[in-house]
Amino acid sequence: MYPDISLTDLHQTMETAWEAFLSFRKTSPAQRAALLRRIAHKLEHSGDELIRMAMQETHLPEGRLKNERGRTCFQLTSYADACEQGIWLEARIDTALPERVPPRPDIRKMNTALGPVVVFGASNFPFAYSTAGGDTATALAAGCPVIVKAHPAHPETSAFVAQLISEAVAETNMPSGVFQHVFGASFEVGKALVMHPYTKAVGFTGSFSGGKQLYDWAQQRPEPIPVFSEMGSTNPVFILPEKLAVQSDWLAEQLAGSITLGVGQFCTNPGLIITTESEGLDAFLQALSTRIRAVQPSPMLHAGISQAYQLHREKGLSQPGVSLLSTADQAPANGEGQPTIAVVSGATFLANPQLHKEVFGPYSLVIRCADQAQMNEVALSLDGQLTCSLMATEADLQAHTKLTDIVSIKCGRLNVNTVPTGVEVCWSMQHGGPFPATTDSRFGSVGPDAIRRFVRPISYQNVPQTFLPDELKDSNPLKIPRVENGRLA
Amino acid sequence: MYPDISLTDLHQTMETAWEAFLSFRKTSPAQRAALLRRIAHKLEHSGDELIRMAMQETHLPEGRLKNERGRTCFQLTSYADACEQGIWLEARIDTALPERVPPRPDIRKMNTALGPVVVFGASNFPFAYSTAGGDTATALAAGCPVIVKAHPAHPETSAFVAQLISEAVAETNMPSGVFQHVFGASFEVGKALVMHPYTKAVGFTGSFSGGKQLYDWAQQRPEPIPVFSEMGSTNPVFILPEKLAVQSDWLAEQLAGSITLGVGQFCTNPGLIITTESEGLDAFLQALSTRIRAVQPSPMLHAGISQAYQLHREKGLSQPGVSLLSTADQAPANGEGQPTIAVVSGATFLANPQLHKEVFGPYSLVIRCADQAQMNEVALSLDGQLTCSLMATEADLQAHTKLTDIVSIKCGRLNVNTVPTGVEVCWSMQHGGPFPATTDSRFGSVGPDAIRRFVRPISYQNVPQTFLPDELKDSNPLKIPRVENGRLA
Structure with missing residues (x-):
């Protein structure tokens, strides 16, 4: 035609x-x-x-x-x-x-x-x-x-x-x-x-x-x-410990919405969620899981994209050390994208380059870092990004200046307590970032x-x-x- | 060492x-x-x-x-x-x-x-x-x-x-x-x-x-x-007919100075002088010749550069249709650059890519175009340049708008009635230009x-x-x- x-x-x-x-x-x-x-x-x-x-x-x-x-x-x-x-x-x-x-x-x-x-x-x-x-x-x-x-x-x-x-x-x-x-x-x-x-x-x-x-x-x-x-970009979201302890529900709501918005088909989709082992973590994962389970799978843009999503999602889930946290309860029809959250340890993430790759669709990988030092290591290991986000109280920010330094070298836009999806059209917007986010x-x-x-x-x-x-x-x-x-x- | x-x-x-x-x-x-x-x-x-x-x-x-x-x-x-x-x-x-x-x-x-x-x-x-x-x-x-x-x-x-x-x-x-x-x-x-x-x-x-x-x-x-x-750049200087008729002596003085300044070792050295057949041309060439003959050859930066100059100068002069207009009367010592002006017709220049190449040193090629149309063709055939210069009265500029359009697409700096050498350090200076002048x-x-x-x-x-x-x-x-x-x- x-x-x-x-x-x-x-x-x-x-x-x-x-x-x-x-x-x-x-x-x-x-x-x-x-x-x-x-x-x-x-x-x-x-x-x-x-x-x-x-x-x-x-x-x-x-x-x-x-x-x-x-x-x-x-x-x-x-x-x-x-x-x-x-x-x-x-x-x-x-x-x-x-x-x-x-x-x-x-x-x-x-x-x-x-x-x-x-x-x-x-x-x-x-x-x-x-x-x-x-x-x-x-x-x-x-x-x-x-x-x-x-x-x-x-x-x-x-x-x-x-x-x-x-x-x-x-x-x-x-x-x-x-x-x-x-x-x-x-x-x-x-x-x-x-x-x-x-x-x-x-x-x-x-x-x-x-x-x-x-x-x-x-x-x-x-x-x-x-x-x-x-x-492309995995738009890592770092959740810092105090924020996680006090606002796990709000975080779960914001992230579940951002991950599944438009069936995850945004270049600013948050593909990595990076946390440390801390007291709020289990509550957060449970809240995130509950919200993801409730999402309705929706059709993706075209057959090529939905097939690629299926392929990369399965490849991600089949990596050693990766476990499935949750998917939408409703099974996806043909051409639909299945909302999915996977989990991996910081050490495993650092050792496997495959896990650093973007999975275009409603998929996000939670990285459980042993401690702040490992979180910094994970941040250092990332490719250039369109965005990095810090979910953090002011005390968290004070306590994580090294992390802030690292991510500000990695990204075009640094968010605090906002999800990366939603790109404002205004003078102050940088929609771009270090290679391979852009050329x-x-x-x-x-x-x-x-x-x-x-x-x-x-x-x-x-x-x-x-x-x-x-x-x-x-x-x-x-x-x-x-x-x-x-x-x- | x-x-x-x-x-x-x-x-x-x-x-x-x-x-x-x-x-x-x-x-x-x-x-x-x-x-x-x-x-x-x-x-x-x-x-x-x-x-x-x-x-x-x-x-x-x-x-x-x-x-x-x-x-x-x-x-x-x-x-x-x-x-x-x-x-x-x-x-x-x-x-x-x-x-x-x-x-x-x-x-x-x-x-x-x-x-x-x-x-x-x-x-x-x-x-x-x-x-x-x-x-x-x-x-x-x-x-x-x-x-x-x-x-x-x-x-x-x-x-x-x-x-x-x-x-x-x-x-x-x-x-x-x-x-x-x-x-x-x-x-x-x-x-x-x-x-x-x-x-x-x-x-x-x-x-x-x-x-x-x-x-x-x-x-x-x-x-x-x-x-x-x-x-690199050949920094073409276009001499328009009225300017040539009324100021051939001033042009010769300006250009001879610019061509030989610093033994021609500037990136803004004027390597091409583009004219049309017109009544002032012979007087200009004679005046330019006189001034070049009087220049003292001087040592170039190092042996590599003076050898390259000798080589490229000879290669330029040996191209079919290129004739020597003048050199400095005093023969150059070893390592010195010999000021040299060559002449070629517009048609020959258009047909020979070798003549478009920069000869780094006190060398300039005068291109005698048959008419304004051929001058435009020559301008169109040029590579990207750091500078282009127009030697022109206001009437010349009025009569050559097409040429001005062409050169403004070719260069980073457009001069009128100033030679290209001498790069001011100021906000308004663009020292750069379309490829291959810069990357x-x-x-x-x-x-x-x-x-x-x-x-x-x-x-x-x-x-x-x-x-x-x-x-x-x-x-x-x-x-x-x-x-x-x-x-x-």
């Missing part, structure tokens, strides 16, 4: 994107903001047909999809605002010093678009991290044309949203090459998109193997390009700072006012913040 | 750096600024011995070296100021919205140090891009320990400066692992430094082959890391923004005030600029 794009058509697509780039890069932030707002408006009014289509393709419930569509519209408008506000432009002006020996010329700098950006949509967020999602919105805000490769798990939803975006592009008088949508279930299409000389950056959300492959291709190009793969810890994929992934600085030395971009003219017609002669103005 | 470090000692060096990182990353910007100022102070008062040593090792003249040392001190103090000013921290605060459904937690974000940084010094800047140079200064400002591999062409100068830095580290009560200095002329040492798991970023200034090799190693690690290689066009190696190469963002969600870094506390004790609830405060 949606055949892969041919390599000839793909080349034509990239030519069209490049041609569009030559004019799109020179549009004003206000023009690009208008485009983003137009897309948001159309998406907001896209009606029930789109939701029904997405429900059918993703098995996600109506309420969740409606919320996610709303979130996607919020992202688009909030990035539109940030685009105009212009912090991301990082404008800097140093005026001439003709009397200095040697004289200093007038120099001005701002960020400028990198070029066409290829976006690989995520299966688990058909709206917010797919066709009109965060990567598309921030690339457009930066002035980069976007080529979306539809996720093969929701092609109709993707095509529907793509149509809305193309209409918005036309209605705001942008060249049609500003946004293009292609299909490609094969390896070859993905590779050809990443390797094409006109591709200047790549956005991806998905598995480690997929994201790392795109990264490796991009580095093998004659001209390497940035790849922002947001891959570039210096950037994140949520919040206005994500625009900066798709730009590079350019300096103008001794360029007459008339020929400077508006962003850098003396009169500051766009009213953006600028560092002028060393001071933030 | 300076044997390569053993792999065992190298591993110990990296262990020491990592240990230092754990405390250095938590020092305040003021503490790190004090360290940078201490280094600057010691370097400023390092006396004539250091200059004599550098003269002997690099063959650079006394005046140049004294200036470069002054520039290096200026870099250190200006990055110290920027470190405290805190724009690079990119602090963002979104306060809790408990009434919202769902409630928003308090979230705060700032930049934090990446980890130990390996710096490969440059041969052509024994001070400003070497041991205490821009990479070292910005990495220290960011909170990253630095391991400098001495450039084999000036080991004594490097060791002398390293000793000053180590003293400054001790005097400001930092752990000694904050700065370490190693020797290694072999391939293996460079590779082991880049591949070591505790290395989190690399700074390099030098040749394409060297910089690209470091980049490739870094990408082949289990955990890829950022490599900032500033490699990461999103960053530059000069100016306070260069600190940002060595940091990544971290978010703190729902973290109590006491446990937040000072940068993010409500009271803003460091008085840094922050985006608070979406507004720059």
